[in-house]
Amino acid sequence: MVKLDFEKMGGLIPAIAQDAATGEVLMLAYINPEAWQKTLETGEVHYWSRSRQELWHKGGTSGHVQKVKAVYVDCDADAVVFKVEQVGGAACHTGMRSCFYRRVEGDRLVTEGQPVFDPKKVYGDK
């Protein structure tokens, strides 16, 4: 398995999920060695959830998995890009296609686009 430099940031590496077809940056989350291994083995992106402190199979609950099309490692081996097919069309828990749906305009954040799904219907009223 390709080795990454997990030491620099206490065992975690930032992972960028990018839409393989459009190039849109969908989200940024973190991987640990287990998540890295599971992602490469299964072909579906796994992250490490910092808030829940557990392995996080993205889309495991909602069915909106990220199918890996290609994986890129940066020059220092301390960041990765997963080029993915986003099942369900949205990566963000808000129902927006990308987590980066707010553009900085002066001192304000302006929302761009519309939700792809209603998060209450997908995740339930939690």
Next chain:
Amino acid sequence: MVKLDFEKMGGLIPAIAQDAATGEVLMLAYINPEAWQKTLETGEVHYWSRSRQELWHKGGTSGHVQKVKAVYVDCDADAVVFKVEQVGGAACHTGMRSCFYRRVEGDRLVTEGQPVFDPKKVYGDK
């Protein structure tokens, strides 16, 4: 100024530089509040160098600055995307266009593309 959640990771937030024209992910580095402010004020990307522990005006030495075309903030305000024009055509210190120039192929990393410039000529023999 738009507020980000710098607390989650000890004062730093990962920042993705993406080519505004092609959508290519060029690099990932980190910003602190000063780098965030300088980037918004000057329209050129500033990072926080973790290795040198100082403010890092990207391209300040080589002239290969990143001109900010748009800034996006994610749903948790703990990651940002800078859509940029990469002056000089390459973001990576190796002379490659993107730092993510190595694709995972089984247990190997395969280099994709060619250097845009010779780093020795741009940075000198350091």
